[in-house]
Amino acid sequence: MCKIRYFVIALFGLYLLCGCEDALTVKPENSLTYENGLSTPKDFESFINGIDKALKTVTYMNEPNLQIKKGVYVDEYYDDSEMEWAQTLSYPSSELSYWNTWSWQMYYEPIASANVVLTYADAADLSSERRDLYKGQAWFYKALLYLEIIHQWGDCMLIRDQVELLPTAKTAWDEVADYAIDMATKAAEALPEFDKIRMANGNVATYKSIPCKGSANALLAHLCAWKAGGKYFAHHDAYDEMELWKKAEEACTQVITSGQYDLAANPEEVCTSVLLGGSRESIYETITRNFWNEDILAPVGPKHIVEEYAGWPVFPTSQPSFVAYNTCRIKASSMKEMYPQNDLRRESYFYKLDSMSHDTLLPVTGGYAYMYKYRKFYTERTDDGYIMLYGLDQNKIWWRLADIYLLRAECRARLGGSYVEGAIDDLNKIRKRAGAKLYDASEYGGDLRYAIFKEREKELLLEGQRYYDIIRNDYVRTELRGNFRTVTNQDLKDGALFLMIGSGAFNRNPLLRQNAYWHRRL
Structure with missing residues (x-):
């Protein structure tokens, strides 16, 4: 399978040409490598801008997603509509092939790209302040993207530090949450507050799309709360949810008392x-x-x-x-x-x-x-x-x-x-x-x-x-409609609350298996 470096270069070349101010500069050498493409603060900043651009593409292409539609407040909607199927957990069998087209590829591509930043930041000639900034932002993006993935699909592939795409089996969502919590914790420790961030050219940060300590703590709070509240459908439930609620409370307090908001x-x-x-x-x-x-x-x-x-x-x-x-x-x-x-x-x-x-x-x-x-x-x-x-x-x-x-x-x-x-x-x-x-x-x-x-x-x-x-x-059976009200505890553990994995995710990945709840309905 092709190494991710060639794929990401092509992907980010497209992203950066479409909207980033600073294009990734690669020195002309016989062999194209990240070592010569990621060496200066401007290089890293441009590459991270590409990750933000990928996140923006998710916003354009996949918002609102089916998960949001399942719980959004509505009194009436057109019968036999996507909203009805989503809100009642009653997708018609004729439509299952449609729902199976949802893909998580657009989430994994920027995760892999964040791994590139983490792999090469330590080798680059950067100040400790710059290195912490870029690594912290890469950790933030990984944690955010994994939160989005486990929100939507539950169990999923866990790509840790690899910069090469290989067939990967699913990991339980609660284990992925642990990994994302670790990433968000590192980001919160490494990143400065928003008003302390300086861009590669020395200018102050302008847009709140730039990860900072406050956004990392907000992310950490939501990750801890998600795992704590999801214990009732977790695969490995031998954990102390009260410690997670405490950690989430502390992260919220960090945001509230920071003076930034x-x-x-x-x-x-x-x-x-x-x-x-x-x-x-x-x-x-x-x-x-x-x-x-x-x-x-x-x-x-x-x-x-x-x-x-x-x-x-x-x-x-x-x-x-x-x-x-x-x-x-x-x-x-x-x-x-x-x-x-x-x-x-x-x-x-x-x-x-x-x-x-x-x-x-x-x-x-x-x-x-x-x-x-x-x-x-x-x-x-x-x-x-x-x-x-x-x-x-x-x-x-x-x-x-x-x-x-x-x-x-x-x-x-x-x-x-x-x-x-x-x-x-x-x-x-x-x-x-x-x-x-x-x-x-x-x-x-x-x-x-x-x-x-x-x-x-x-x-x-x-x-x-x-x-x-x-x-x-755990208000699923009281606040939602239709078949949500009769799901069993086993249905919840099997993934009834989540989307089917899109068919594209199975390409060249023989280790992947469908969500158990939806597999029984295919």
Whole structure:
């Protein structure tokens, strides 16, 4: 099998020509090697930019993915649609071949490239500060990509330090999580805070797509929480989940107390600034705003679940009555219940929720709410005057500070005892910003953890977290629909919560085996 070095050079040559400012310079020698291509800070920075570019391609091509669709909040959707199959775990047999086309190749390519950085950083003539920066960023990318892989596929191939692609059998997801936790821990130790990062040319870091200590700690927190909460379907469950909850809580605290991040003033600012990108609340993001057409693989803007809901007044060519024909629809009555009076998210996340849901407008609105949380889409007017809509023109926000506050609240609720008061404080921090009623012990029958889950559902609506929150809290049989409600414990261990492995992953890998749950249904 070809060594990965030749493949990655070709891949990154394409990426860098498409969008990176600095092309990877390779000195003219008889034999093409990374030793002569990765020697200066500029070389390493350009190569790491290529890894970021690969991550951006994932954002363009695979967002929203089926996992997000499984848990996203929706009241109604078109029958016999992809959303229905995803939300009810009831993919028709005729469609199984379609679902089997999903591939994890786009995740493993940048992992292999991060291994190149880690292999050659120690041999290059770099200062210790530069070496730590580039190695820390490579560790971060590996940990992030593995988190995405185990979120979507569960058991998967574990590529450790190899720079050569070889047939590889699957590893249990919980073992992969351990490896990713180690990578994220190393990244958090090696990387400086965002405001201390200097680029190869001496300039300060501008974009929050650049991995730093804060983003590494946010990643570490989510990795630890995922393994801790997933013990009920883990293959090797002889581990101390409380230690993981404690480590996640500590990582969240590192982010919150770092002085690098602040909550936006109110939900309106979340919509108009934070979700666009580059705000003080944002911890890590992929830059797609104003670069919607940068990647040759994506002639339209990045994919986002909100496109299934959005219409008037965000889309200039839409009409109020078109809301009844959206793929996904949310009832105004449901949102009034979710966001009671005085909760500022009620009017920021939805367009005039109260006035547009008046009985006199029912013939127009159908009783549905108008999504307004995401407002900026890229449009272009053609020569004949027609307005073309390309997609969301906002950055992908992986984590923002409100997410980390609520994740820490969950960790503290899990830890119990002296941590409970802090959990309530974190929950109230987000409610206070929204103008919502502060926590009362009578809520949800006194179940603080469920109250935190419901607050994440409200605050992070359509931000891609809900399905993973449901799994992590073992709410699969109560918060999801259809066949999710009857899955057995063995189904969960066999991979019912995850995607089938795409057929392309089996090419030249005879050691790979399909997810056991889906293998029985092929």
